[in-house]
Amino acid sequence: MTTLRKLLFWSVAVLFPLPLILTYDFVSREPELLRLYIFLGLTAYSWWLLAILLSVRPRWVGRCVGLPSVYGLHGMLGVLAIVLAYIHRDNSYSGSRLAGTLGDWGFYGALCLLCYSVFFMSGWLVDRVSPLMKLKRVAEIVFRHEVSVWIHRLNLVIVAMIWLHAHLLVRVNQYLEFMVLFDLYTVGVLSIYVWKKWIAPDRYLEGIVVGNESRGGQTRTISVDLGRAVAAVRPGDFFFLRFEGAGAYGREWHPFSATDDNRRTVTFTIRQNGDFTRSLADIEIGTRVRLEGPFGRFESIVQKQDKEAPLVFLGMGAGVAPLLSMTAAHHTSRDIHLLWAVRRPEDAYYRDELEAYRAASCDRLQVTTSVGRFRRDDLDGLISPEAVEKGAFFVVGPNPAVLAHQRLLRRMGVSSRRIHQERLTM
Numbered sequence: 532m533t534t535l536r537k538l539l540f541w542s543v544a545v546l547f548p549l550p551l552i553l554t555y556d557f558v559s560r561e562p563e564l565l566r567l568y569i570f571l572g573l574t575a576y577s578w579w580l581l582a583i584l585l586s587v588r589p590r591w592v593g594r595c596v597g598l599p600s601v602y603g604l605h606g607m608l609g610v611l612a613i614v615l616a617y618i619h620r621d622n623s624y625s626g627s628r629l630a631g632t633l634g635d636w637g638f639y640g641a642l643c644l645l646c647y648s649v650f651f652m653s654g655w656l657v658d659r660v661s662p663l664m665k666l667k668r669v670a671e672i673v674f675r676h677e678v679s680v681w682i683h684r685l686n687l688v689i690v691a692m693i694w695l696h697a698h699l700l701v702r703v704n705q706y707l708e709f710m711v712l713f714d715l716y717t718v719g720v721l722s723i724y725v726w727k728k729w730i731a732p733d734r735y736l737e738g739i740v741v742g743n744e745s746r747g748g749q750t751r752t753i754s755v756d757l758g759r760a761v762a763a764v765r766p767g768d769f770f771f772l773r774f775e776g777a778g779a780y781g782r783e784w785h786p787f788s789a790t791d792d793n794r795r796t797v798t799f800t801i802r803q804n805g806d807f808t809r810s811l812a813d814i815e816i817g818t819r820v821r822l823e824g825p826f827g828r829f830e831s832i833v834q835k836q837d838k839e840a841p842l843v844f845l846g847m848g849a850g851v852a853p854l855l856s857m858t859a860a861h862h863t864s865r866d867i868h869l870l871w872a873v874r875r876p877e878d879a880y881y882r883d884e885l886e887a888y889r890a891a892s893c894d895r896l897q898v899t900t901s902v903g904r905f906r907r908d909d910l911d912g913l914i915s916p917e918a919v920e921k922g923a924f925f926v927v928g929p930n931p932a933v934l935a936h937q938r939l940l941r942r943m944g945v946s947s948r949r950i951h952q953e954r955l956t957m
């Protein structure tokens with residue numbers, strides 16, 4: 532079912548450019564080969580627009596296929612659009628010099644932004660090649676996430692350049708019906724983007740900080756009272772948070788997972804990695820918080836599992852947060868084995884809470900905490916053959932660790948279908 536949903540979701544990439552292509556095909560009188568290259572250019576343009584549309588994180592799409600899939604398609608559209616734009620640019624000619632220049636600048640600009648975003652904003656390379664990750668960490672002293680977000684937004688300028696490029700080309704602008712549709716696409720997408728990013732934030736959830744405690748030295752738990760129980764909040768969900776009225780805390784939204792199953796006061800476990808998370812030590816009780824979300828699919832996956840199938844939660848560091856939330860919700864009704872790997876003994880700051888859940892679970896909850904990563908030998912000894920055969924696995928942590936554990940579980944015989952993961956970078 533999930534695969535079908537994802538397929539349907541990805542098919543949007545095929546459907547989205549079709550009205551533009553079919554309309555141009557219907558109205559234009561250009562030679563067939565040239566028309567093909569124009570189709571490629573139109574597809575690239577509409578994929579850029581679709582990528583912009585996805586970047587507003589529609590919540591219902593996030594619930595349906597998961598936000599990582601939304602960002603996955605967003606990134607893939609950027610890559611595929613560049614390939615098509617390259618073929619389009621290499622094989623078509625332009626009567627207007629300005630149109631040609633704009634097309635060239637648009638192409639090279641998009642290529643540079645793509646390389647930048649792949650390196651700084653996706654885990655495609657850095658999560659798999661550790662020297663690149665080290666390089667990224669050094670470069671992030673200057674190119675912090677907030678800076679990267681603004682650099683990434685230059686894609687809007689690229690879209691404007693390509694829009695003007697199309698308007699200057701006689702072989703395109705002479706067809707009124709087509710141009711009306713082309714402009715409707717552009718104005719429609721950009722209006723939704725501007726609306727969602729800058730005009731409509733008042734629809735986000737609001738809360739007040741009611742707790743801010745240090746845990747184990749490098750982590751904090753921050754509790755936010757939403758003023759009422761919010762039915763949409765489910766175990767394992769995450770939100771994008773923004774602390775109001777405090778410029779120093781950054782204006783960007785940062786994602787964090789709920790740590791328990793309380794729908795009124797949501798508690799976040801936050802590892803203090805960088806500028807923003809370190810500044811959270813200064814957040815005062817009473818600070819207003821905006822929350823975008825909730826997002827997440829863990830609970831709906833749990834609900835679809837056979838009730839007798841064991842749940843295996845594997846959390847690394849602060850990645851335990853959503854798993855703890857699911858443990859809170861299911862420790863009395865499901866067989867759960869929670870495995871938590873921490874860097875130092877003092878990082879196992881949830882020992883008491885876990886012991887309380889275990890004591891209340893009538894032996895349904897098993898907890899294993901490890902200082903240092905779980906290796907293959909550890910997991911062989913800890914995970915029962917029954918769990919390997921039919922359990923549902925949830926792995927959460929930093930990207931490289933999640934990828935490594937996914938591979939390990941597959942080698943142990945766990946089918947990929949039963950491994951669900953959340954990585955702590957998008």
Ligand SMILES: Cc1cc2nc3c(=O)[nH]c(=O)nc-3n(C[C@H](O)[C@H](O)[C@H](O)COP(=O)(O)OP(=O)(O)OC[C@H]3O[C@@H](n4cnc5c(N)ncnc54)[C@H](O)[C@@H]3O)c2cc1C
Binds near residue numbers: 675786808956
């Ligand atoms: C779905 C999801 C759930 C998460 N849940 C938790 C959690 O429960 N607890 C926890 O400690 N951490 C969680 N994280 C990670 C957390 O969002 C980042 O560690 C935090 O935003 C880093 O901010 P910083 O500026 O202090 O650190 P930096 O050192 O500036 O950033 C560290 C890395 O975090 C990423 N990052 C930074 N800012 C953002 C942002 N605004 N949006 C997305 N990624 C960003 C970048 O890849 C960067 O390389 C989660 C991440 C995701 C994607």
